[in-house]
Amino acid sequence: METEKTGIIYCRVSSKDQVEGTSLGSQERFCKEYAERNGIRILKIYIELGESAKTANRTEFNKALAFCSDKKNNVTFFVVYKLDRFARNQEDHVMVRALLKKAGTDLRSVTETIDESPVGKAMEGMISVFAELDNNMRTERTKQGMLERLKQGFWNWQAPLGYYRPYKGSNIVPDPQKSGFIRLGFEEYSKGTYTYEKIALFLSDRGLRTKQNKNPSTALMQKILTNPIYYGYIDVWGGHKGAFEPIISENLFRKCQPDYMKSAHAAPRSANNPLFPLRKLVICDECGASLTGSTSRNRHGSKYPYYHHQHAGCKKTRSIPKESFEQQFVEYLDSISPGIKYEKLFKAIVLDEWQNGYKKIDNENAQIRRDITSLEAERQKVFDFHRAGKYTDDDLFEQKKLIEDRISQKHALIQDKRYEEFEMNEVLEYCFSYVRTSAKSWIEADYATKLSFQKLIFADSIKYDGEKFGTPDLRLLYTINQHSRADKSSLVAPRGIGPLLPG
Structure with a gap:
């Protein structure tokens, strides 16, 4: 069973x-x-x-x-x-x-x-x-x-305390009920006699409340008093001058930032550094440590980015200039990119599998249409019975509705495969628009797309021996090019599937 x-x-x-x-x-x-x-x-x-x-x-x-x-x-x-x-x-x-x-x-x-x-x-x-x-x-x-809106001076996120947005899509403007408290907070704090905690109590006693109608906390006051948006500067993605009315002057803001000029230029460290897209993807074949990236300065102050790993005791530990390492990677991508005949082979096998599914759909559709024809004949009999006086008007209405509901249900089960065929061809073409020019696609991609593209190519990390890349675990699209050189039948379709290409 x-x-x-x-x-x-x-x-x-x-x-x-x-x-x-x-x-x-x-x-x-x-x-x-x-x-x-x-x-x-x-x-x-x-x-x-x-x-x-x-x-x-x-x-x-x-x-x-x-x-x-x-x-x-x-x-x-x-x-x-x-x-x-x-x-x-x-x-x-x-x-x-x-x-x-x-x-x-x-x-x-x-x-x-x-x-x-x-x-x-x-x-x-x-x-x-x-x-x-x-x-x-x-x-x-x-x-x-x-970013384009930022360049025009728009604040894209929720309005900070002291500002509000008059309507959806507008820029922020000072809140007439709260902006005065914010200005007072900066003025008092700039005197050097208040801590963040005391300034929070000072403003709370005078009636300042958050958007949740709570007293301002010490952490919130620290966030406010160190946020340059209040003098009209958006400190996001490189910094931009705001096209909205400031609540305080830049001079007052800087009086509240004793170390502002020193800290403003300190670049934050990040695990995802857009300067080094190959970090973590490539590992040392000697010790297995992942390559990372750093930037050093020479005695003239010029910066030099390079890849390296820091595994103590590894005899292959060395620094590789970013430009030459990534150029070597690009040449490597060129060497593993599938050629046009392998692209055709892969597409043929996938579309063949797709078509096998449609054969089943065609058979199901044919049966559904036969069922619909039978139901339409049954509906005609209902009309015949009504004309012959065997069915009352109520009987006619009830039976007709039952049959037409069943016909509608059957019509809903008929599958239109044209959209799905188009979508699969579109998926494959979209895929190979990257694959057929892998090196160029990688060079032109932004950081996030580079990482996704690397996942499309490599199933695991790539080993590097200090001179060249090893043989990686490639995704199916790229194994075609590698194995087909040795054996044309290496890309084997599942049972019942055969390539549509001759020989």
Whole structure:
């Protein structure tokens, strides 16, 4: 006896505008239709309202995972409309996928062909990587838009205490009820007789309240008195002059910053330094330590960025100039990039697998259309019975509605594959627009896109012996070029799939 297939549906939109639109309803409907086509009994439906896949605090998503992890629920499939609804980050995708697998639950996408076959798994990995790449590109575009507004003097975030935004999309203006308290706080603190704690009490006693209607804390006063926005300067992304009315003068602000000039130019250290995109990706083949990056100065004060690792005792420890190391990496990318014939081979196999799914869809559609024809004949009989006096008007209305509801349900089950075919070709072309010119794509990419692109190419770290890169663990797209040189059949399709190209 065949085991019953069960599942849960998870739908998500990432903005309030989408929540108010039809996106969630469409996702849920398509997921239900997918479940019905595939004989999956839905146990629960989880709807996430306006939370991004980048956010860890996805309430409904976490509930869905907990439900699947409880083995007594016996959930066979976790159904989503599209993989980017599931995760925007490949690490998260792999981790959550493993959690579901441990619970005996497989991931299924309505709009993407993924399953447990080798090509299905490869497709899932590729789509999850591109979801992350797409997200990074969206983030970069958003950042660029915000940067343009910053250059025009707009404050893009929540108005700080003492300012407010008169209407959505406007710049900030001084709050007539609170800006006076802020000015008084700077004036008193500049005298040198108050601590942050005492100035907070001083303003609280005179009536200053936060936006939550609470007394200002010591930490809040420190944040206010060290924030240059109050003299009209936006200290974000390089610093920009604000196009809004300042509450205090720059001179008053500086009187409250005894070490301001000294600290303003100190560059913060960051684990993600855009100057060194290859750090952590490349490791020493001798000791296994990850390469990092640093900047040194010569006696003339000029800066020199370089890659290195600091594993004590490693005989291959040395510093490599950033420019020459990254040029070597670019040449290495050129050497592993798939050629055009391997691109065609890969596309052929993936599209062949895609088409196999459509054959099943065609058969299902043909059966549904036969069912519709039968129901239409049944509806005609109802009219015939009514004309013959065998059915009353109420009988006619009731039977006609029942049959037409069934016909509508059948029509909803007919799958239009043209959109999906277009989408797959688009995915593949988008993918290979990067892959076929890997070196150029990497050079032109911003920092976040470089990191995502590196994940698309390499499944693990790359070893470096001080002179050249070792043989890495490459993603499927890049293994084509490597193995096909030795054996044309090295990219083997799953059972039932054959390349569409001759010879």
